[in-house]
Amino acid sequence: MNKSSHFSLDFYKLLFTNIFSNLGEIIFNVTVLTLIYAHTKSVFESTLVIVISMLAKVIGSYIGSNYIFHKFSIRNVLIYSESLRIIFAIIFIFLIPIHHFENIYILFILVFLINISNSFFTPGSLALIPIILSKEKLIQGNSWFSISNQLTQTIGWLVAVPIVNFLGNIISIIVYIFLFIISLLLILFMRADSIKRDENNITNFTKxxxxxxxxxxxxxxxxxxxxxxxxxxxxxxxxxxxxxxxxxxxxxxxxxxxxxxxxxxxxxxxxxxxxxxxxxxxxxxxxxxxxxxxxxxxxxxxxxxxxxxxxxxxxxxxxxxxxxxxxxxxxxxxxxxxxxxxxxxxxxxxxxxxxxxxxxxxxxxxxxxxxxxxxxxxxxxxxxxxxxxxxxxxxxxxxxxxxxx
Incomplete structure (x- = not known):
């Protein structure tokens, strides 16, 4: 753990992982909402994406607590989370020319799966911060994460819409994949992993x-x-x-x-x-x-x-x-x-x-x-x-x- 006046290199890797992950997620959301509304002209079905995303995060958070985080190191969970999102995005690209989303519910299933994968990322990154930073730097470190979230959310939504409109759905998803590959590489190059776990103190959802x-x-x-x-x-x-x-x-x-x-x-x-x-x-x-x-x-x-x-x-x-x-x-x-x-x-x-x-x-x-x-x-x-x-x-x-x- 770096106790100098500066943050450790692993902190910056985690910070930029978060930034690229947020930008990719925004581009994906804009692409999906644009695609669904263009095909259905339905506000309800567009809103349904948000509800499905939230339900997936509820289920994913339960799965993470009960079956994932006590079995794997935090770094490995983040690697699996980013890898799954890349895999599901590749499936998304192959499905577009095959189905043209005449059956829009295939897209809902993909949104559900990607958001389940996404639900592992935030708890994992939060748990890594106190491993990487000393106690006196937690407020500063969390504040930098908040700033990065606010800026990426603000700038991301401003640029994502014209990017999707200009590049089209498939190229936009390729951009999404590229951003998550960068995020994945940053995690792979992190030295901090997880602390030693007490095998007698396995924590599931109930515990x-x-x-x-x-x-x-x-x-x-x-x-x-x-x-x-x-x-x-x-x-x-x-x-x-x-x-x-x-x-x-x-x-x-x-x-x-x-x-x-x-x-x-x-x-x-x-x-x-x-x-x-x-x-x-x-x-x-x-x-x-x-x-x-x-x-x-x-x-x-x-x-x-x-x-x-x-x-x-x-x-x-x-x-x-x-x-x-x-x-x-x-x-x-x-x-x-x-x-x-x-x-x-x-x-x-x-x-x-x-x-x-x-x-x-x-x-x-x-x-x-x-x-x-x-x-x-x-x-x-x-x-x-x-x-x-x-x-x-x-x-x-x-x-x-x-x-x-």
């Missing part, structure tokens, strides 16, 4: 759930994540666009500005974390409480507001609050969960979070049609408030320090 239940700070953070994930459906494009049109009485351009300002705010939050990482190491628990409370205030303010300029300002401020809380929570989990079971525990948490998100996305959409979208935002604010209560009443969270000095 990981028991660990989460018995380790109070992990349980409290997981409960906060579940509440906030459920509340986060309001920031989905459909909910935010509906609120912009119906409550703010503005057009799509204001919807786009809100998304852009939130991204800028999130980037600012990551920069603040990197700049003042020592302070956040000492104030970890109080940071979570304060950020959660700010998110509650901003959401209730947003839900009761009808002015576009106020909505834009709130979106900008919400970015740093969310980013700081999420990164500090992630760093605490990386510190508190034993290294040999981290990937299994992360997969179990992801199973709960993805499952919760699907349920609340469907329920929230139904409730929005009945009660109106504004009440969904008010309900989300209540969930953020409950998350704040958990953080404030938990001595383990409130008094937590990643480093005492």
């Amino acid at each position: 990981a759930l028991k660990f989460i239940r018995d380790k109070k700070i992990v349980r409290d953070i997981t409960m906060m994540d579940l509440l906030e994930t459920s509340a986060n459906i309001i920031w989905m494009p459909t909910f935010l666009l509906t609120f912009t049109l119906e409550i703010l009485n503005e057009g799509e351009h204001i919807w786009g500005i809100q998304g852009a300002t939130y991204t800028l705010g999130s980037l600012l939050g990551s920069i603040i974390l990197i700049k003042f990482s020592k302070s956040f190491n000492r104030l970890g628990g109080y940071t979570i409480v304060l950020s959660a409370f700010i998110m509650f205030l901003l959401t209730i303010g947003y839900s009761l507001n009808s002015l576009a300029i106020i909505a834009i300002i709130i979106c900008f401020i919400d970015g740093p609050a969310y980013q700081i809380r999420e990164t500090v929570q992630k760093s605490i989990l990386q510190t508190e969960i034993p290294l040999d079971i981290q990937s299994s525990v992360y997969s179990t948490i992801n199973t709960l979070i993805f499952g919760s998100y699907i349920i609340w996305l469907l329920l929230g959409s139904y409730m929005a049609d009945i009660f109106g979208v504004q009440w969904i935002f008010v309900f989300a604010a209540i969930l953020y408030f409950l998350s704040t209560v958990i953080a404030f009443t938990s001595n383990e969270i409130r008094r937590y320090r990643i480093l005492n000095e």
Whole structure:
């Protein structure tokens, strides 16, 4: 583990692996959504891709926790994950000229399989970070990952659409394969692997759930994540666009500005974390409480507001609050969960979070049609408030320090 003032070479390899993987995933998603909509002209079947992807991640996270991560080293799991995505993409290319996707459900099956493979990557990379970095660098390291995610998501969607439109579906998937080959090579050249595992302490889904239940700070953070994930459906494009049109009485351009300002705010939050990482190491628990409370205030303010300029300002401020809380929570989990079971525990948490998100996305959409979208935002604010209560009443969270000095 590199304890100098700089990150280790393995950290940068993992960081760029994440960047190339994200870019490839965006190009694939744009290609699939474009292909499905062009053939079906159906919003429902295009939306079904998102639902299938989320269901695959629920199932994949369960498989990873129960059958994968306790049997293989983390590095090998990442290698298998990237290799499977490349193989399924090659199958995709061969199927296009054969079927022309007259049977669109073949494509749904491929989307499902690729997202199951994808579900192993995030828990594995999260578990590698505390192996590669020393404890005092976790907040900085996680912040750089957040910055890379935000930039690739923003830039990726801007360039992916013209790339797919210009190159066509098959060439776009070849670009996707090329990006994942680079990602795979970076993993292969990593020296860090996994820590020595205790053969008497094999962790499956059930044991990981028991660990989460018995380790109070992990349980409290997981409960906060579940509440906030459920509340986060309001920031989905459909909910935010509906609120912009119906409550703010503005057009799509204001919807786009809100998304852009939130991204800028999130980037600012990551920069603040990197700049003042020592302070956040000492104030970890109080940071979570304060950020959660700010998110509650901003959401209730947003839900009761009808002015576009106020909505834009709130979106900008919400970015740093969310980013700081999420990164500090992630760093605490990386510190508190034993290294040999981290990937299994992360997969179990992801199973709960993805499952919760699907349920609340469907329920929230139904409730929005009945009660109106504004009440969904008010309900989300209540969930953020409950998350704040958990953080404030938990001595383990409130008094937590990643480093005492």
